[in-house]
Amino acid sequence: MSTLPTLFVSHGAPTLAIVDSPASRFLRELGQTLPRPKAILVASAHWESHGGPAVSLAATPQTIHDFGGFPDALFDIRYPAPGAPEMAARAASLLSREGVAVAQSPSRGLDHGAWVLLHLMYPGADIPVAQISVVRGASPEEHERIGRALAPLREDGVLIIGSGSLTHNLHEFRGQPIDIPAPEWVSSFGDWMKARLDANDLQALRDYRARAPNAARNHPTEEHLLPLYVALGAAGDNSRAERLHASYEYGILAMDVYAFTQG
Template sequence: MSRLPALFVSHGSPMLALDDGPAHRFLVGLGREIETPKAILVVSAHWESAAPRVSAVERPRTIHDFGGFPRALFEMQYPAPGAPDVAARVAALLPGTVVDPARGLDHGAWVPLKLAYPAADVPVTQLSVQTPLGPRHAFEVGRALRGLRDEGVLILGSGSLTHNLYEFRSPVQEQPAKPWVVAFADWVAETIEAGDIDSLIAYREKAPFGPQNHPTEEHFLPLFTVLGAAFPGERVIARHRSYTYGILAMDAWGTAAA
């Protein structure tokens, strides 16, 4: 098996699982674009912990960690097998990681996976984010784990390129993106393409409207883990760019070999 990619996807609203749109269609096609992995390690914005935690569940449950959405979303299940062997490797590669015997798959994991791998036949485990430790820590996590890509593991960061839900105004998906959202997404794209990791890590000071797009950092951190999981000299490229609800940039980034 060849080296698997490291990918960051924006999972947006849980309605992504149901509603057609550019990001939905991108994820539906994603599983056909890359070699089927032996396992998937999802770094999800919806699992935060003080120290890294990785799930070792044999059969992870589907967690419906949201409210106020249609019943059809709550009825969705993603019965993929767990990947306790990958969890053990993560714990070995990332000192201080706690192996969690109970954690299931939150919607940051199962929503994109249900679109990309609808058969739910690829083993999956999850890794938490450490929001107070910031982007540099998230990047170093990716560096520690990038060897998994040569072991048949797809490293999938799941968050959102922009995530200020306080600015949510309308449930209409297709509406013009706010200028402050576009400016930030374009800056991120230019900075990734330039390979300027230090500026990305300092995005709250250097990016236009950085704090406005991320009042809290948990949804941006999985991108840094994916950037850290790139090998020296390996380019990270845009796999998808679009907007939804006017405030969410649904961009996806991944290593060029993907």
């Protein structure tokens, strides 16, 4: 089979799973257009570890509803995909081989950073899935390194997805409608990221917090952007970024989806 790209997917709010929006429609189409993976590894913003990444080895991962205050329909969703413990163990081995300290969780399920987008992309829930955490306090460059260590999985037919959000400041949510235009402080950050990704300007991307406009306002904490760097690293050296989708939800969530392939 042809080598799969790696993906960065903005998952937005959990309601992405049940609302009709440009982003949800795009993800439904994306799952149908990609070559079918043998397994999926998701680096989710909603699983943070300390000191190094962790991988999930659960054979039958549970659907984790790690949120509150949303419609009952969200809590009714189950994503009963099989786990991928052998692939996850190989991921841990690849990380260890590159000197990355890694933990293994025997029972971690799928948080909404994984199942919301997979529910749209692969509604049959018939592709084995495992997760890998992001590392609290680790830099973008360190997450690139994690991704680079995982790159050999792509030759095994594994789809590596970084699931986060290109912008993510929920403190700015004021009950605005889903289709309100994005303010300049949100759009300018997204434009800067696209320009730097298009140019493969790794130094600027690693230093986005100092260089990008309104970086701290769009990401008061970094966990929702760090999965992008895992996907970027996993594409290998001299990768090429392609923005597959761009839209905004609630004005504050940039729903960009990027694919990374060898240039």
